[in-house]
Amino acid sequence: MAHIIVLANQKGGVGKTTTTVNLAASLAAMEKRVLVVDCDPQANASSGLGVDVGTLERSVYHALFQPQEAQQMIVETPMEYLHLLPSTPDLVGAELELSTLQHREFILRKIVQGVQGAYEYVLIDSPPSLGLITVNALCAAKWLLVPLQCEYYALEGIAQLMNTFSLVQQRLNSSLEILGILLTMFDKRNKLSFMVEREVRDHFQELVFSTTIPRNVRLSEAPSHGLPAILYDIRSMGTQAYITLAQEILSSAVLQREAQAQEG
Numbered sequence: 220m221a222h223i224i225v226l227a228n229q230k231g232g233v234g235k236t237t238t239t240v241n242l243a244a245s246l247a248a249m250e251k252r253v254l255v256v257d258c259d260p261q262a263n264a265s266s267g268l269g270v271d272v273g274t275l276e277r278s279v280y281h282a283l284f285q286p287q288e289a290q291q292m293i294v295e296t297p298m299e300y301l302h303l304l305p306s307t308p309d310l311v312g313a314e315l316e317l318s319t320l321q322h323r324e325f326i327l328r329k330i331v332q333g334v335q336g337a338y339e340y341v342l343i344d345s346p347p348s349l350g351l352i353t354v355n356a357l358c359a360a361k362w363l364l365v366p367l368q369c370e371y372y373a374l375e376g377i378a379q380l381m382n383t384f385s386l387v388q389q390r391l392n393s394s395l396e397i398l399g400i401l402l403t404m405f406d407k408r409n410k411l412s413f414m415v416e417r418e419v420r421d422h423f424q425e426l427v428f429s430t431t432i433p434r435n436v437r438l439s440e441a442p443s444h445g446l447p448a449i450l451y452d453i454r455s456m457g458t459q460a461y462i463t464l465a466q467e468i469l470s471s472a473v474l475q476r477e478a479q480a481q482e483g
């Protein structure tokens with residue numbers, strides 16, 4: 220059984236996709252079998268992993284309507300241990316199309332359950348909204364990882380997400396838990412980053428990962444080469460931070476407990 224982690228924050232541009240791709244790549248570099256599920260019509264995780272979404276015949280969008288065929292839609296990436304269920308822009312239509320279906324919140328869960336057996340980690344990237352696709356992603360996962368950009372309104376944005384998290388937990392997916400909040404784009408030349416970090420750590424305490432992701436241009440360049448940063452510039456600060464995050468996740472007590480419970 221895989222650890223299934225959804226990366227969500229309805230705020231755009233906070234580092235969901237960068238974290239999905241680079242955490243997945245770091246885990247894969249440690250020879251963990253990882254599946255990335257791209258649930259964003261922008262398909263940034265797919266193109267960032269070298270997939271030309273323009274030429275794809277089928278994607279997670281088609282899997283929503285043919286869940287039993289999802290396995291065949293999984294593609295390889297530049298890393299041996301890292302596979303991808305890609306997205307295509309037509310996923311944008313799913314928001315409406317799904318709304319008429321029965322059990323519409325649980326379609327992605329069915330897909331993920333069907334394919335997760337071959338993996339140790341499944342990371343689900345979600346779009347910047349709290350619509351039905353994101354709700355599907357929250358229902359498909361056991362763990363929520365919240366990337367939070369070190370900027371002024373960080374805490375206000377997160378209140379709405381925590382609200383959605385509680386609603387989903389109460390009504391749709393009682394097993395959903397917060398794996399952690401990840402501070403991203405930390406700029407050590409900017410006093411604001413330190414202030415936001417202090418505020419978020421004071422407020423959320425042990426829910427915040429010890430690892431902080433620095434603002435690092437290599438992380439923003441790598442996707443244009445279709446590569447995770449670890450294959451683009453392994454020595455960059457950004458790559459190293461995601462490797463540290465992967466180590467923190469590997470040694471996470473809650474995930475170890477989950478693995479033991481699954482074995483037992």
Ligand SMILES: Nc1ncnc2c1ncn2[C@@H]1O[C@H](COP(=O)(O)OP(=O)(O)OP(=O)(O)O)[C@@H](O)[C@H]1O
Pocket residue numbers: 230231232233234235236237238259261263345346347403404405432433434435436438439440457
């Ligand atoms: N640590 C970082 N340092 C520098 N640039 C970064 C970093 N993290 C992300 N970026 C850049 O910031 C932009 C937004 O990041 P990303 O796409 O990961 O956010 P997102 O939350 O997935 O966005 P969206 O909500 O649109 O899906 C991208 O151009 C990305 O390359």
Ligand SMILES: [Mg+2]
Pocket residue numbers: 235236237259263344345346
């Ligand atoms: Mg994204």
